[in-house]
Amino acid sequence: MAPLLRYVSLISLVGLSTASPAPQLSGGRGGASPAAGPAGPAGAACTEIKAALPREVFYGQDKAYQDEQLDYWNAGNSDLKPACITRPTRKESVATIVKILNKYPTVKFAVKSGGHDANDGHSSIGPEGVLIALSQIRGTTYDARTRTALVKPGGNWGPDVVSPLDKLGRAVVGGRLGIVGIGGYLTQGGMSYLSGQYGLAADSVLEFETVLANGTIATITRENNPDLMQAMRGGGSQYGIVTQFKLKTYPMGKIWGGIRLYGANQKKELYEALHSYMDAQERNQNSAIIFTATPGSSYNIFYFYNGQGSMPPNGTFGGLEGIKPQLDVTGITEYSTFLGSIPPHTNFHLSQIRTSFWSMTFPYIKNGPELFSAVEDAYLATAKQVQGPNPKVSGTLALQSFPASLGKHSAAAGGNAMGYGPTDGPRWVLEMAHLWEGRENDQIVVDVGKALMKTLTASRDQSIRDARGQAETYLPFFMNDAADADNVFASYKDYAKFKVLQKQVDPTGLWSRSGGWKLN
Numbered sequence: 001m002a003p004l005l006r007y008v009s010l011i012s013l014v015g016l017s018t019a020s021p022a023p024q025l026s027g028g029r030g031g032a033s034p035a036a037g038p039a040g041p042a043g044a045a046c047t048e049i050k051a052a053l054p055r056e057v058f059y060g061q062d063k064a065y066q067d068e069q070l071d072y073w074n075a076g077n078s079d080l081k082p083a084c085i086t087r088p089t090r091k092e093s094v095a096t097i098v099k100i101l102n103k104y105p106t107v108k109f110a111v112k113s114g115g116h117d118a119n120d121g122h123s124s125i126g127p128e129g130v131l132i133a134l135s136q137i138r139g140t141t142y143d144a145r146t147r148t149a150l151v152k153p154g155g156n157w158g159p160d161v162v163s164p165l166d167k168l169g170r171a172v173v174g175g176r177l178g179i180v181g182i183g184g185y186l187t188q189g190g191m192s193y194l195s196g197q198y199g200l201a202a203d204s205v206l207e208f209e210t211v212l213a214n215g216t217i218a219t220i221t222r223e224n225n226p227d228l229m230q231a232m233r234g235g236g237s238q239y240g241i242v243t244q245f246k247l248k249t250y251p252m253g254k255i256w257g258g259i260r261l262y263g264a265n266q267k268k269e270l271y272e273a274l275h276s277y278m279d280a281q282e283r284n285q286n287s288a289i290i291f292t293a294t295p296g297s298s299y300n301i302f303y304f305y306n307g308q309g310s311m312p313p314n315g316t317f318g319g320l321e322g323i324k325p326q327l328d329v330t331g332i333t334e335y336s337t338f339l340g341s342i343p344p345h346t347n348f349h350l351s352q353i354r355t356s357f358w359s360m361t362f363p364y365i366k367n368g369p370e371l372f373s374a375v376e377d378a379y380l381a382t383a384k385q386v387q388g389p390n391p392k393v394s395g396t397l398a399l400q401s402f403p404a405s406l407g408k409h410s411a412a413a414g415g416n417a418m419g420y421g422p423t424d425g426p427r428w429v430l431e432m433a434h435l436w437e438g439r440e441n442d443q444i445v446v447d448v449g450k451a452l453m454k455t456l457t458a459s460r461d462q463s464i465r466d467a468r469g470q471a472e473t474y475l476p477f478f479m480n481d482a483a484d485a486d487n488v489f490a491s492y493k494d495y496a497k498f499k500v501l502q503k504q505v506d507p508t509g510l511w512s513r514s515g516g517w518k519l520n
């Protein structure tokens, strides 16, 4: 893929405007890296794990510790420096670590696969805890007989999953960017370019090989535990540590796709066509877009069409394709090339900038394209009001279609935690991504996020009442894009059922000591 497309891909997906801060190494909120044998209960747990797994535990002075701890998408997570970092190389090691952690009931811990969750403390932990990093448990094995893939949680979608499968003409429902992590993405649900065709990524999970709270290893399937299977498909990090996913695979040839850039003066026609596309996607399930707005400035659209190397027919994208872009980098290419437009650890990888995601779900309102403009305008006004004339934080909005077909595919596969079903109709998810530098500006982002959520929730709910004469009760958060402050589980249909189930599989509350959204 052309270097230009790589760059454009990056600025669009992470929302980096030209005014964005330059990368900088962050300071140490969690204090200096602990040397070997830190004190306290976390230190004692580390010592015991080290005795059991001498080659898989690292302290602050070790290169493996430093590499792992810097490898986060949001530099805020790199500030947190755990008492020790465990890097298990196989599921049995994970089980050993879990058994030892059970002996230290006050010790917190975090589980990290790719480290792309932007929320501080989800896949990171300070000196009071132990980090279980799954980076060494990675790779994909394809079984041609069953057309399934065994996918490990560590690594990144591009090199570890998509590329090897693409060579075989197969694909799984996975990340839309090759650099994204796997374990967190799949346990949170996962939105893919293939979701219109096959549902959320988690809907294609056939088996979760999981280390349970008591340290035993179980394989959860729809047949042996349908409720737990549903709960784990997008239920986050509170049922166990998944050490392998068995995924359905699908045929994959060349795809058409890429990015187009548009100007601020094209706002009205873009939003009208986006509105048409959200309706049309149901009939064109092999298409997808990511529509990104840099409020008041520009628009980028990622296009994707899975047509075995053919061009998308006219009208596939609801008229978006007919709007003249200022820059057009689309074409027919391999799926792995398309997703691999940002290779890991290149200069483009912005892992040292602080980032956050906030998210909201909207129903698709017929005859209501002006809602998109209203959201962008409200964003601009609120961000300006909170930040004043010299903004320290730059932001982008991604308006992501959740077609009705997605709910139908999810239900057909047995259902997932989010509960988006066959009769729910189309929805769309707004992701607000912020970038900034300096720990001292963290609070501004929290303030902007909270103010935005308040304003946009009120504006969304009013628009729904105006259009339908009544409120909408089911607007589930999309966990992959959510902020820690969002009450994700309370927005799920089967919240009460999952609460009971979680207590059953985790009677001592082990997973409440680890990061991520919790039911109990």
Ligand SMILES: Cc1cc2nc3c(=O)[nH]c(=O)nc-3n(C[C@H](O)[C@H](O)[C@H](O)COP(=O)(O)OP(=O)(O)OC[C@H]3O[C@@H](n4cnc5c(N)ncnc54)[C@H](O)[C@@H]3O)c2cc1C
Residues within 6 Å of the ligand: 013, 014, 073, 110, 111, 112, 113, 114, 115, 116, 117, 118, 122, 123, 134, 153, 175, 176, 177, 180, 181, 182, 183, 184, 185, 186, 187, 188, 189, 190, 191, 192, 236, 237, 238, 240, 241, 242, 243, 480, 481, 514, 515, 516, 517
């Ligand atoms: C640049 C970028 C692009 C993105 N694109 C997409 C996209 O296209 N679609 C989409 O849906 N999302 C996308 N996301 C969001 C992404 O899905 C989440 O950030 C996800 O958490 C990343 O997975 P990870 O393995 O890196 O998670 P981590 O940060 O490692 O972990 C996230 C959470 O999951 C838990 N966890 C991780 N591994 C396991 C495991 N094996 N077992 C149990 N719990 C575990 C952790 O404890 C933590 O709470 C994107 C994020 C970024 C930064």
